[in-house]
Amino acid sequence: KEPITAPTDFTLRLSFAVETCKLKHINRATLLCDGSRRENSGEHSWHIALYALTMAPIAHAPVSVGRVVRMLLLHDIVEIDAGDAPIHGDYDPAEMAAKEQAAADRLFGLLPRDQGAELRDLWTEFEDAKTTDAIYAKSVDRVQPLISNLVGDGGSWREYNVSYYQLVSRVGAKIQRGAPELWTEMDKRIRSHPWFVAEFD
Amino acid sequence: KEPITAPTDFTLRLSFAVETCKLKHINRATLLCDGSRRENSGEHSWHIALYALTMAPIAHAPVSVGRVVRMLLLHDIVEIDAGDAPIHGDYDPAEMAAKEQAAADRLFGLLPRDQGAELRDLWTEFEDAKTTDAIYAKSVDRVQPLISNLVGDGGSWREYNVSYYQLVSRVGAKIQRGAPELWTEMDKRIRSHPWFVAEFD
Numbered sequence: 001k002e003p004i005t006a007p008t009d010f011t012l013r014l015s016f017a018v019e020t021c022k023l024k025h026i027n028r029a030t031l032l033c034d035g036s037r038r039e040n041s042g043e044h045s046w047h048i049a050l051y052a053l054t055m056a057p058i059a060h061a062p063v064s065v066g067r068v069v070r071m072l073l074l075h076d077i078v079e080i081d082a083g084d085a086p087i088h089g090d091y092d093p094a095e096m097a098a099k100e101q102a103a104a105d106r107l108f109g110l111l112p113r114d115q116g117a118e119l120r121d122l123w124t125e126f127e128d129a130k131t132t133d134a135i136y137a138k139s140v141d142r143v144q145p146l147i148s149n150l151v152g153d154g155g156s157w158r159e160y161n162v163s164y165y166q167l168v169s170r171v172g173a174k175i176q177r178g179a180p181e182l183w184t185e186m187d188k189r190i191r192s193h194p195w196f197v198a199e200f201d
Numbered sequence: 202k203e204p205i206t207a208p209t210d211f212t213l214r215l216s217f218a219v220e221t222c223k224l225k226h227i228n229r230a231t232l233l234c235d236g237s238r239r240e241n242s243g244e245h246s247w248h249i250a251l252y253a254l255t256m257a258p259i260a261h262a263p264v265s266v267g268r269v270v271r272m273l274l275l276h277d278i279v280e281i282d283a284g285d286a287p288i289h290g291d292y293d294p295a296e297m298a299a300k301e302q303a304a305a306d307r308l309f310g311l312l313p314r315d316q317g318a319e320l321r322d323l324w325t326e327f328e329d330a331k332t333t334d335a336i337y338a339k340s341v342d343r344v345q346p347l348i349s350n351l352v353g354d355g356g357s358w359r360e361y362n363v364s365y366y367q368l369v370s371r372v373g374a375k376i377q378r379g380a381p382e383l384w385t386e387m388d389k390r391i392r393s394h395p396w397f398v399a400e401f402d
């Protein structure tokens with residue numbers, strides 16, 4: 001009989017690797033650019049990390065791209081337990097925050113203690129959106145559905161019947177804060193999209 | 202009439218963002234951990250970037266995690282044009298390499314020139330697998346299907362009828378090179394998997 005021993009650091013890292021696979025099953029409100037299906041939070045996290053890399057020259061201030069990318073790789077893993085809260089949907093923010101804290105306890109808790117604490121701090125920094133890096137990371141997270149909807153027929157704008165002013169307040173303001181030029185450029189394009197153009201007639 | 206002007210840097214970055222969305226449609230031979238469907242190269246890229254972050258303490262040498270993560274975010278985008286070549290499948294490596302070079306020309310060519318060249322250099326570094334960072338990045342890329350197959354019923358090992366010795370030569374050797382402890386630990390677990398255990402009877 002094998003003696004009962006504490007799991008090794010490797011065993012802990014392996015269980016984190018296996019558990020995070022589940023993020024690929026969490027579907028977002030956003031459709032892929034071609035509209036063929038909903039996007040899952042795993043592929044979303046990849047795509048915005050890549051955005052963060054290429055859009056860094058237009059961040060609101062000099063950022064550490066490496067830290068921003070790490071934040072974005074981690075930012076959604078709590079959805080494995082808490083689910084995705086669509087930006088234009090209705091949910092109770094306090095209840096959602098409590099669920100996400102519990103999810104963070106469990107998921108970052110799978111890792112060796114110091115590593116789990118370090119990555120959880122990065123996640124908290126992203127959520128708090130106060131540092132230069134986190135403010136930019138948030139803007140990148142928020143711009144992605146806009147790009148999908150813009151190149152498609154409006155996707156989640158149509159589904160949630162989003163008005164231009166709702167978009168500006170819930171999404172535009174955060175994009176502008178983290179990457180002003182990114183918002184200016186997107187805003188120009190959004191105003192010309194068939195879904196919104198009627199509002200300006 | 203608007204005058205014909207060169208696209209702005211923003212327009213170029215936006216077209217790269219939209220074009221890379223297609224990586225979410227490229228399916229790999231690997232199944233998700235729960236076996237429910239094939240994994241796409243977008244979510245795969247996210248997951249191994251996260252692996253690279255958590256497994257860095259067992260890299261073969263001190264690595265720049267930020268550079269490794271950037272390589273992994275980019276490493277598969279050429280599949281948008283060239284498709285995925287399954288590691289246990291049959292394909293002509295020279296023909297595949299030519300397709301991938303053409304894909305890299307087109308895709309990195311969408312970005313502003315300096316940025317495209319910088320990211321393409323990172324991709325080439327990954328492909329060449331000669332630097333400390335690239336050797337570690339390759340080991341992380343190679344270990345992921347092993348983890349999926351290990352926690353499932355063998356997945357692509359069964360599908361491609363992979364022998365233990367084939368696995369060691371095509372996959373294990375590269376994992377060992379970039380992260381020796383990662384291979385030692387995986388090897389122990391692989392030898393006990395029902396799919397391979399018969400070979401050791």
Ligand SMILES: [Ca+2]
Pocket residue numbers: 075076141
């Ligand atoms: Ca998100």
